[in-house]
Structures are given as structure tokens and as C-alpha cells.
Amino acid sequence: MGKEGKRIILAAALSFLVLIAFQYFMAKNQKPASNFSQKRAVTEEAAAPEIKVKETAAVVKPAKAAVIEKTKVVLKSEDLVFSTPSSVITFNTAGGCIKHWVLNDYKENGKQIDMVWNSDRNIFPGTLVIPSLKFEDNVVYKAKQTETGAEFTAVVKGVAEITKTYSFRKESFTCDITLNIKSLNKEVKNITDAKLYLGVGVNNHFIYNDKGVILEKDMKKIVENMAVFSNIHYLDKTVVKNIFGMKQTVNEKQEPDFIIKDAEKQTGAGELSWLGIKDKYFISVFIPRAGSGMRGEEHALMFSPKLEQKKDNITKEVDSHFAMPVASLLLPAFDGEKGGTFAMAYYSGPILYENLDAFKVGLYHAMDLGWSFFNVIGLGMLIVLKWCYAFTFNWGLAIIVVTVVLKAITWWPTQKSYQAMKKMQDIQPEINALKAKYKDNPQKMTEETMRIYKEKKVNPLGGCLPMLLQIPIFVAFYAVLANAIELKNAPFLIWSDLSVRDPYFVLLILMLATMILQQKMTPATDPQQAKMMMWMMPAIFAFIFWSLPAGLLLYFTVQNILSIVQQWMVNKKPATVT
Structure with missing residues (x-):
């Protein structure tokens, strides 16, 4: 390597060190964790979803459909607000449930993320219902603060006595929930239908469809659509499943047993390890104690509101129907007179590997890092990416470092591929001569072509096979960059968030420019085909990549360079063709 090359490497290294130092000294200090605080307030009307709904809208129960009829409760209730280092949680005495779970360090559209869907139609997390005792979700509890959280007590004469305790784990997004249930109804001995609701959504999204509400008149079709778009997952022993049938086998193969039929409610067949609802970056999940005998259950929550439809400056009322899946824990059967005690953990926060893996129940399978094979590689990539962030102090720099490391790992197979293509280009004149000489004898032309390949020690597939070895690595890293919450709101140079589209299209332009340059430099056996590919490939990638996260474009741009x-x-070295 000449002096000029050494100077380039030295300049690049010094520039990189300057960037690291800049990120280190510009990094913001985190605010100190706050202690628990409490305040009481009259419950305010929750915000409705982003559709105009009349206050008189009724809930319609379709025939033969196992649904939850939800009516608006006109009761004054009290809020209890608690602060932890990670979240601000608001409980409500109506139902003794979680009304808000606001994350301190995560925002969307400039607002802090609330893990609970804010609507009076919601069945809030922590809501207990026992139909056989006629214990409903709108029972008002008495509440008191404890050292680690809150305790709710409800005594309904002739029905039940309930104690519900929330105990927060500091420095985490987790609280432990304990239920003590005792029947006061002497006619109901064995209780088999007690259930604790997980809710219907996180992060103000309908869990089955991030784009909005499915408006249909056919109730069965609604629920079928809900089955397609549902984003509720659980781990039933060794199988990660979507409750409506989609699954991912972990250790053993099982047939799907949660395909929805005629809008019936679905109940898990085995003991539950965890039950969660999630979107791309966040998850709310129940983790029952091992051996508890709890199962997962899914319902269809149906609404038929009146909507205002505007067309040609004319506004009219239209009937509409939509459905939302509701997840709950079905508690094991117990003697109502003796009572039962049930315990579980509740996690509501970011999908971070270290947080999910800490429960040791396979919860990390909820991460979207590709299929089983790529998931394993993706976890490794994520760990390496986080390690790089630990010393670069910036996720953009960490992506660059990992890209360089990946290039170093794949350098040898890529080198072999490039060399094979260079050899093919060098012997192309001889191949073209054979084609002209034996154009009327294809068999002879093939024989002579193979002879030249053998004499020149050229493998016609040599340019492809080494590249195939890199595909699992690139696919896994792609999945990490597309789904890792670590990149959410992560700044880099002029970009404020690497998890969203580049608003300036700078990275897209750089990626396409480097792709065109690379195509021009790549040896080709057919100049016309190479010219076509040089412009066609960037056009295809521009269509695919224009809306992808900036972090992904950064990776591909650096990879191209x-x-x-x-x-x-x-190309600088002559190919060794003998």
C-alpha cells in the first residue's frame, strides 16, 4: 500500500475518532429517577379513537357470536397516579384497573407514549370479571397506597370479595399483580370463569391493524379480518402462536388449534407461559407464575357506531361495524367458598431483549427478528450492535461499525466472487468466438465452452455461490435495523430519528448513487445487460427503500461504499487466468 493509501486510512480513522468524541461530549445526561408519588382526581372523559362517533352509539351483539357487551359507565371514580423511574401509571377505582401507563423515555409525534388505548370503549388492563358471580368490570374498588404500589378492595354483598394488589419493581417496566378472590354467593361453589383482562391495544393503535379501523357490516367477515390482522401473541409451552392460528414452532411441531370459527371465543388448550399484545416496538404482557394453570382467552369486542361520512360536501350518517380482539387470562377453577389466590407479572414497555429475556419464559420470541434461523442470527447482531453503541455513544456510528465488521467477515467470500466475475469477463472474447464458430452446433459449443472453463480454471457459478453465504447475515441485520426499538428517536448527524424515513432523502440519494457506481465497476460478460441492470436495479431499490427507516439506508450506503x-x-489487479 502506497503513502497515499496510508494517508486515506489515517484520515478516516482520525475522522471516526473525532465523531466518537463529539457524540460522547454531546450525549445528554439522564434525569435522576423519581420516587413514587400519588394524587387523586376525578376521572375525565377518555379520548375517543380518530373517528367521529355519536355519543348515543350502541354496542351491537351479533347472533351466535361470543362477544363482550361494553356499555358506557356513568360513574364518578378516582384516579391514583404513581411515578416510577420508567413510567407514570394511572389506576382507576372503577374496575381497579390500569387506565394509563405512560413511558417516560419514549415519544411518538412529540407526545409520550401511553401503553393503554385511551377510550371509554376499552376494557382496561387489570380488569377482573367473574360472569358466574355477576362480578362486572365496572365495580368501584376502595384503594390505598402501599410501599411498592397500590391495593384495591371490593366487597359486593352476596357476590364476591376481591383484593387486587399491584407491586412495582423499581428500575423496570414491571409490576407484580396478586388477586385474592372469595365468593359470597353460596349457590356458586366452583368458579371456572374468572378472567383478568390484558386489554385491547397498546400505543393508541388497534392491535389488529395499525392503519385504522376495519369498517364492515358483515360481523363474521369483521372477525375473519380481525383474525388476519390480529397482533396478539402468546407462548403455549413450546409454540409461539397468534391466538387465531398463526404460529412459530420453537421446539416441537403442533397443529394450529386457534382458527376462529363463527366468531366463537378462543381458549388456549394448555397452560400459559405468557400472553401479550404488541405493536412494532412495544408490548404489554402477563406472565403467570409457573404451574399456575392459567390459560389464554380471546374475545371479539364488537361496536356498531354511527359515523359521519362526508362526500361531495354532503355529510350523512352511515352504519358501521368494527371489531377488536380482546385478550385475557382465564384463571384456573377454584372453590369459591375457600377462595383462590393468583399471581402474575405484568410488563408494559419497550421490546428490549434484556428486559424480555429476564423473565426466563421465552418472551424474547415476541421480537420480530425474522424466522427461527434468522432470529438466532438477528439476536447475535443485536447484541453486537448494542456493544458497539456502548463505546460509540451513537446508534448511527454503531451501525457503521457493525457494517464494517460484517464487511470484514464477508470480505473473503466477496473477494472470491469478484475475482470469479473478473475471470469470466477476461475469457469472454474466447467464449464469444466459440459462439460465432459453433452457432449451428449447440452441443459442440457447450463442450468447447466447458473445455475453456476447465483450462482457464474458471467456475461460471463462482460469482454467485460465495455471495449466498452472506445472505443469512444481511437478512438478519436487516430485520434488526427494521425492528429494533433502540433506533427509535436515535439521532445521527442531521437525522433526528433513525427508525423513521429520511425526511431529506439524503441517504436514499447516496445509496442509489453508490449502487450505480458499483454497478459500473462490476465486471460484466454482456455489456448491454450490464447497462440495463445499472439503471434498473437502482430504480427498483428506490421504489422499495424510499420509505424505509434511515438506519437501514445508512447500513446499505456504507455497505455499498x-x-x-x-x-x-x-479491478486494479489483473485476473490470474492461465
Whole structure:
């Protein structure tokens, strides 16, 4: 390597060190964790979803459909607000449930994220219902603060006596929930239908469809659509499933047993390890104690509100119907007179590997890092990415470092691929001569072509096979960058959030420019085909990548630049064709 090359490497290294130092000194200090605080307030009307709904809208129960009829409760209730280092949680005495779970360090559209869907139609997390005792979700509890959380007590004469305790784990997004249930109804001995609701959504999204509400008149079709778009997952022993049938086998193969039929409620067949509802970056999940005998249950929550439809400056009322899946824990059967005690953990926060893995129940399978094989590689990539962040102090720099490391790992197979393509280009004149000589004898042309390949020691597939070895790595890293919450709101240079589309299209332009340059440098056996590919491939990638997260574009841009350098080194040396 000449002096000029050494100077380039030295300049690049110094620039990188300057960037690291800049990120280190500009990093913001985190605010100190706050202690628990409490305040009481009259419950305010919750915000409705982003559709105009008349206050008189009724809930319609379709025939033969197992649904939850939800009516608006006109009761004054009290809020209890608690602060933890990670979240601000608001409980409500009506139902003794979680009304808000606001994350301190995560925002969307400039507002802090609330893990609970804010609507009076919601069945809030922590709501207990026992139909056989006629214990409903609108029972008002008495509440008191404890050292670690809150305790709710409800005594309904002739029905039941309930104590519900929430105990927060400090420095985490978790609280432990304990239920003590005793029947006061002498006619009901064995209780088999007690259930604790997880809710209907997180992060103000309908869990089955991030784009909005499915408006249909056919109730059965609604629920079928809900089954397609449902985003509720649980781990039933060794199988990760979507409650309506989709699954991912972990250790053993089982047939799907949760395909919805005629809008019936679905109940898990085995003991539950965990039950969660999630979107791309966040999850709310119940983790029952091992051996508790709890099962997961799903219902269809149906609404038929009146909507205002505006067309040609004319506004009219239209009937509409939509459904939302509701997840709950079905408690094991117990003697109502003796009472039962049930315990579980409740996690509501970001989908972070270390947080989910800490429960040791396979909860990390809720992460979207690709299929089983790629999931394993993706977890490794995520760990390496976080390790790089630990010393670069910036996720953009961490992506660059990991990209360089991946390029170093795949350098040898890529080099072999480039060299094979260079050899193919060098012997192309001889191949073209054979084609002209034996154009009327395809068999002879094939024989002579193979002879030249053998004499020149050229493998026609040599340019492809080494590249195939890299596909699992690139696919896994792609999944990590597309789904890792670590990149949410992560700044880098002029970009404020690497998890969203580049608003300036700078990275897209750089990626396409480097792709075109790389195509021009790549050896080709057919100049016309190479010219077509040089412009067609960037056009296809522009269509696919224009809306992808900036972090992904940063990875591909750096990858292209490194590939250009490697291609230049290969092209500079003559191919060794004997």
C-alpha cells in the first residue's frame, strides 16, 4: 500500500475518532429517577379513537357470536397516579384497573407514549370479571397506597370479595399483580370463569391493524379480518402462536388449534407461559407464575357506531361495524367458598431483549427478528450492535461499525466472487468466438465452452455461490435495523430519528448513487445487460427503500461504499487466468 493509501486510512480513522468524541461530549445526561408519588382526581372523559362517533352509539351483539357487551359507565371514580423511574401509571377505582401507563423515555409525534388505548370503549388492563358471580368490570374498588404500589378492595354483598394488589419493581417496566378472590354467593361453589383482562391495544393503535379501523357490516367477515390482522401473541409451552392460528414452532411441531370459527371465543388448550399484545416496538404482557394453570382467552369486542361520512360536501350518517380482539387470562377453577389466590407479572414497555429475556419464559420470541434461523442470527447482531453503541455513544456510528465488521467477515467470500466475475469477463472474447464458430452446433459449443472453463480454471457459478453465504447475515441485520426499538428517536448527524424515513432523502440519494457506481465497476460478460441492470436495479431499490427507516439506508450506503473499495482493489489487479 502506497503513502497515499496510508494517508486515506489515517484520515478516516482520525475522522471516526473525532465523531466518537463529539457524540460522547454531546450525549445528554439522564434525569435522576423519581420516587413514587400519588394524587387523586376525578376521572375525565377518555379520548375517543380518530373517528367521529355519536355519543348515543350502541354496542351491537351479533347472533351466535361470543362477544363482550361494553356499555358506557356513568360513574364518578378516582384516579391514583404513581411515578416510577420508567413510567407514570394511572389506576382507576372503577374496575381497579390500569387506565394509563405512560413511558417516560419514549415519544411518538412529540407526545409520550401511553401503553393503554385511551377510550371509554376499552376494557382496561387489570380488569377482573367473574360472569358466574355477576362480578362486572365496572365495580368501584376502595384503594390505598402501599410501599411498592397500590391495593384495591371490593366487597359486593352476596357476590364476591376481591383484593387486587399491584407491586412495582423499581428500575423496570414491571409490576407484580396478586388477586385474592372469595365468593359470597353460596349457590356458586366452583368458579371456572374468572378472567383478568390484558386489554385491547397498546400505543393508541388497534392491535389488529395499525392503519385504522376495519369498517364492515358483515360481523363474521369483521372477525375473519380481525383474525388476519390480529397482533396478539402468546407462548403455549413450546409454540409461539397468534391466538387465531398463526404460529412459530420453537421446539416441537403442533397443529394450529386457534382458527376462529363463527366468531366463537378462543381458549388456549394448555397452560400459559405468557400472553401479550404488541405493536412494532412495544408490548404489554402477563406472565403467570409457573404451574399456575392459567390459560389464554380471546374475545371479539364488537361496536356498531354511527359515523359521519362526508362526500361531495354532503355529510350523512352511515352504519358501521368494527371489531377488536380482546385478550385475557382465564384463571384456573377454584372453590369459591375457600377462595383462590393468583399471581402474575405484568410488563408494559419497550421490546428490549434484556428486559424480555429476564423473565426466563421465552418472551424474547415476541421480537420480530425474522424466522427461527434468522432470529438466532438477528439476536447475535443485536447484541453486537448494542456493544458497539456502548463505546460509540451513537446508534448511527454503531451501525457503521457493525457494517464494517460484517464487511470484514464477508470480505473473503466477496473477494472470491469478484475475482470469479473478473475471470469470466477476461475469457469472454474466447467464449464469444466459440459462439460465432459453433452457432449451428449447440452441443459442440457447450463442450468447447466447458473445455475453456476447465483450462482457464474458471467456475461460471463462482460469482454467485460465495455471495449466498452472506445472505443469512444481511437478512438478519436487516430485520434488526427494521425492528429494533433502540433506533427509535436515535439521532445521527442531521437525522433526528433513525427508525423513521429520511425526511431529506439524503441517504436514499447516496445509496442509489453508490449502487450505480458499483454497478459500473462490476465486471460484466454482456455489456448491454450490464447497462440495463445499472439503471434498473437502482430504480427498483428506490421504489422499495424510499420509505424505509434511515438506519437501514445508512447500513446499505456504507455497505455499498465498502463494496466499491473492494471492487476497485480487485479491478486494479489483473485476473490470474492461465
